[in-house]
């Protein structure tokens with residue numbers, strides 16, 4: 001396995017006249033590869049939620065199924081970090097495709113074997129496994145990004161790539177429903193998106209290449225002429241896991257700050273999203289279909305918001321990440337205040353506030369990842385982003401589900417909103433701690 005995964009070997013340089021056309025063509029190909037590949041991961045990330053109503057009809061309770069679904073957040077958070085360290089020492093082309101194949105096969109198994117959906121324990125284990133394989137998605141995309149795109153274009157390119165998760169998440173439901181229609185059984189919602197994901201994995205393998213050097217090309221720094229003062233050849237050498245962790249990631253205070261900021265950003269992301277249907281119904285009197293629309297708009301408003309945020313970071317703030325993150329989070333705070341304080345009976349204002357939160361929150365979600373990539377050498381990119389993901393999911397997403405419910409039960413929706421507002425403030429504070437030290441071209 002180690003042999004299969006090891007980073008692609010460097011090849012001798014192409015003749016100078018061939019470098020530019022080859023770089024242009026391959027950058028487009030690898031970008032398409034990681035975009036389609038990550039969208040594919042989202043086809044099988046949450047398609048289990050589509051069969052929850054069917055499982056309730058089989059006799060399972062909501063709380064049991066809630067526990068089962070938390071398996072994905074827990075294992076995904078841990079895996080994004082651990083598999084991030086493995087990914088930094090692996091060929092991104094193989095790693096990204098392999099993770100998607102394993103995740104898809106898990107869901108095919110779940111759909112085809114009656115035993116796999118026969119008990120809470122088996123479902124928990126399978127979804128835990130799926131979450132683990134899902135953790136093989138983000139880090140190799142990060143590795144591809146830092147090897148093929150320079151620091152100054154990363155904000156923009158990452159913001160476009162980040163849309164992949166909205167596209168994949170948005171396509172999952174219609175594909176799952178097509179599975180139900182074509183196969184005439186609810187299990188089709190499990191295995192049909194997984195079969196599509198298997199095809200996506202093959203396309204990903206066909207498109208992605210590990211590094212420019214493995215294609216006979218110079219490093220992106222040499223090609224773009226954007227090498228920073230401290231960039232040198234050692235930045236192109238693969239690192240050991242110990243070096244990645246002890247020399248670059250765990251010792252970097254700034255990474256800890258953005259990981260903590262990410263926990264609060266994810267608490268807002270999932271705290272608003274996951275509780276929107278319940279809050280809008282209970283506190284604002286929304287109907288089921290009105291709630292559905294509000295949820296949909298929240299997700300899709302994230303696309304233009306993310307693109308604008310990446311552009312701002314690259315073009316207005318010259319590759320710095322903290323200013324755009326802080327501005328977006330302060331605006332999220334205002335939108336959350338409106339969403340909370342708007343009296344029932346003004347659904348337009350609630351929808352505008354929710355769309356504003358959706359528009360604004362995905363920018364910081366994306367920029368934390370870019371910021372992590374900026375703070376370490378290229379060969380430690382997946383691990384740095386993985387650490388922020390660990391905090392985002394284990395700290396933010398799990399808290400948003402479990403603890404928010406407890407807070408709302410104990411102190412009502414006001415209590416929940418105090419948590420969300422405090423999270424916005426803390427996200428700003430932890431991001432601000434990186435303000436002075438953030439030098440966008442310090443590492444590549």
Ligand SMILES: O=P(O)(O)OC[C@H](O)CO
Nearest residue numbers: 138162165365366369389
């Ligand atoms: O929550 P994740 O790990 O799927 O990441 C979502 C976005 O891609 C963050 O950039």
